[in-house]
Amino acid sequence: METLKSAVPDALKQEISNSTPSQLPSTCSSLLHFFHKLPQFHQMIKDLTDPSVALCCKDRNAALENKLKGNECFSNGEYSNALLFYSKALRFAPVDMGDMEINLVALLYVNRASTLQKMGLLLECLRDCSRALRVSPRYAKGWFRRGKANISLGKFEDAIRDLNISLMLEISSSGKRQIEAELKIALDKFKRIGIPGKKTNQNQSEVPDEPDQVKLQCLLTTTKGRGMFCVDDVSEASLVHKEDPYAAVILKKCRETHCHFCFNELPADAISCVSCSIPLYCSDWCQKQAGAPKFDRSSNSFSDLEGLADDLKNYMSDVVLAGASTLDTGHIAEHRHECQGFHWPLILPSEVVLAGRILVKVIEQNRHASADSNLVGFLLVILLSQIQVNSMAVVRMQAPKVKGPIYEPGNALTSNLEQVKVGQAVYVAGSFFNHSCQPNIHTYFLSRTLHIQATEYVLAGSELELSYGPQVGQWDCKDRQRLLEDRYSFTCQCTGCSELNVSDLVINAYRCTKLNCLGVILDRTVTTCEKQKLKLLIDAPTVYSKQVEKLKDDNIAEVACHVFESDYKLEPQHCLVCDSYRDLESSCAAISQTENCCKRLQDAIASNEVPTNILRDAVKYTDLLRTIFHPYNKIIAEVEDNLAQAFCLVGELQAAIDHCKASIQILEKLYGANHIAIGNELIKLVSLQILVGDTAASGSISRITAILSRYYGSHADEIYPYLRHLKGRQDAD
Structure with missing residues (x-):
């Protein structure tokens, strides 16, 4: 591949680099024309697709x-x-x-x-x-x-x-x-x-039937192109949309651990393709759906057996031919055009494989149409330029595997639960949902199927928006906007980025030098970002008036009451409540002293062994951080979370509970009381509460159930298997 890239003339490289969207047809044609004349290109294609030498051949x-x-x-x-x-x-x-x-x-x-x-x-x-x-x-x-x-x-x-x-x-x-x-x-x-064992249906799901999906309408917006709107009011925790992918591919890092079709974790009896050696599947069903060749044995293989009763011949037929028919799901048999050749997902980037699979599906759906090579090449480039924006990462919740009762010390869950990317897919309708840093819908995946759930009550005619990246409460506004612009090439103008909110003010803020003042002190970059928000609001008096009332309800006055004053000018290093000054340069110098200590604590937690001196130093430096950072700063929440894990490891469970609660209190300020991040932290808390026999565990479990149901509906137990253990403990009590 590198040899081919180096063979492209500098002039052609420069032409491609400087091309505009309108020039794509000509630059694509030029590149294709050059490769078609290059013998090395045709030899490379032969080397990659010849079954006798391809990477996926049997051995x-x-x-x-x-x-x-x-x-x-x-x-x-x-x-x-x-x-x-x-x-x-x-x-x-x-x-x-x-x-x-x-x-x-x-x-x-x-x-x-x-x-x-x-x-x-x-x-x-x-x-x-x-x-x-x-x-x-x-x-x-x-x-x-x-x-x-x-x-x-x-x-x-x-x-x-x-x-x-x-x-x-x-x-x-x-x-x-x-x-x-x-x-x-x-x-x-x-x-x-006296009775036969009960036969079970392996494909039968224990999850109850899903509610009817919401009626949606795709409309053109003034600032974000097309978007998805609800026709009627949508209740909180309603299933908004469900869709299988138009094309999908497993990520390279998961090829040995997850099914190449459904992206679930591979079981002990994972199976491979009968014709090549690369893909792995969790079941015969997934293997067939992917289009991998299957065994084809007819009942004639044993119909001539003499002395075998007819009922046993029928039984043999049922066993051998079980599930032999291929289900028609309407998706492309993704592996079929790669089998016994070069396995593209093994080498090529995910976006390229997705583009190729989309093209294959388009060609298969329009077999009667002739395929012009220049047109196909042009479409491929267009697809590659759009896939990064319109595709979705298929994720799985990484949760601990519980062995035995959750109230045994070894099963206390104090580590972070996180989403792990396992695949990438294109969803036709799903790609029309626009972004917001304060989304009103949440996406999750069962197998490769996209589910979208409403996380709040949405009025009829409102746009349904999901988050493409960090939400309000995860990163501050300037960092969110920088990531969205770099990755998706747009400037976010959602409510979270255009209106003042508590989260963006406190997430990286410093505390006031006055002991009992909760006012925030901002650095220069954050101040600049918040000034831009205020300018937009002041330029629209009606909007500004409504925002002032909303901000009072959001308790912004507690940390930044000066923002309500129309003639107030935000200044860095000054408290937004009492106007006290803080020298941030000296504060940052003091913070640097704690970095090595925090790193040592994290390394000790990772090794499951926390020495007393490291824990003692961590507590000491945490007290120092509390004198510098605002009480609602996310760094304090993360430090409290680390201390909770550390105290749990050394067996001081009540201290672990106290630090876990302190972390949750900060996160509630950043996210709100019913955000999924709070549900994840509550799972840690309830694990500790069960260990010490705290009667508050039952209330925590009920709150977790309510939050997770809001985001995952009837599938909460399936997404969070640990939740089943918690509910079992609650029922036992």
Whole structure:
């Protein structure tokens, strides 16, 4: 790729660099024309797409090598390592290896099933047995292992069928005796219980039906282009919109840990494509939806078995062909055009892959139209220029995995919960929702499906806005606007950026030198930003009058009462309540003394071991910070949060609770009492309250439930699995 880039003439590079949007057609054509004449370009395309040399080709030797390593680990009782090696072998194993008596893929699935059973993962074991039989329906050991898994699951009727089929297919005497012994166990247990095990639907969701979605209207706005508006009033916590992506791609960092289709975490029995070695899927369903080739075995594979009852033949057919039909969801089979060639998501940037997948979908939907290469190239450039703005990051909530009751000390949750980006996708309707630093809707993802929830009551005809980046309370106004301009090329004019608010005044503010004064002192850059807001308001007297009344309700008078005075001029380093002066240069010098101490505390927390001297110094320097920063400054909230974690680690739980509460009180000033950030912090608090037997835990759990339901509706428990444990504890009390 670098060789190709270096081959582009400087004059053409300069032409492309200086081109305007209107010149894109000509510059794109020039670049395409140059590459078409370049032999290296055509050779690179061949190298990347030839199945015999592509990065994703199968490798028999690699599969056999990993199988042997898995066998060794299994023999030594190292089941976790055996699972890893068998899974890796499955990625490389060709589906048809003709020189083996038993199909290698089927053998590996059975080996992995045996490992999963040893680890107590019985459902995963059962699924792998079924996958082995789809590859090799006459594989006696596959039916035998499936029968044993069904016995462990209490599904004795299925186990008896599995073992009878295995007995019919087994040719060795020792193997038959082993099967007969297991069959006797299954028959005895079935007779005692008298009923078959209940069959479960793996795809059935426990989440209740969602409410009807809100009627939306796409309208042109004067400042932000098209936007989405609600036709009727929208209640708080209503599902506003739900949509599957037009195109999606997993991020490179998540290729080994998350499903390449639904983006959920990979289970122990993850599966790979049968034709190439790169993608991984969490289920057969996701594999089919992605368009990966699937095993295709018909009932003719076993219909000629003599002595096998018809009901067992039908049962074999059900097992082997289970879920064989491909579901028509209307999306592009993303992996199909990459399979057995070069796997583009492995190398190319996510935006480029998304652009390519969109083009493929457009071409597939318009097969009758001829595809002009110059037009396709031009469209690709246009797509690349738009995708960064219009695509969405698919995120997952990173939460701890709880083992055992939450009231055990090792399960106290005091670390930060955060959203982790796992994929990138384009949503057609979703791209029309505009940004606001004070959004009235919230986005979340189940699998790859976008859900948008109203977080407050919205009047009919109002615009529904989400946040593209930091919201009010996360960063101050100048930093938010700089990020939005750099990343999305627009200057934010939302209410959070055009009107005064408590958060932007206090988030990075210094405290007044007078002991009992809560007034804020701003530095020069923040003062300049707030002056611009005031100028916009003063230039619109009606708006200014309404804003003054609103600001009184928002308690701005508590920290900056001078802003209500029409003739007052904001000045840096002066208190906005009593006008006292603070030398910020000396204050910043004092703050620098605390940086190393805070870093040592964070490192100690990360190592789960906090020495007494580090904690003592951290408390000392925190007291110093409180004399410099405003009480509502976000840095103080972060320091309080770190102290809560540290005190929890050393076993001083009441001190941890006190610091956690102090952090929450500051964040309530920055975000409001019902923001999702408060819900995340309350989860930490309630974990500590449960540990000390604090009766206030029940009230905290109720408040968490209300906040998370506001943002995630009926899916709150699914997004936050930890919440289920908290509710279980509340019910037990």
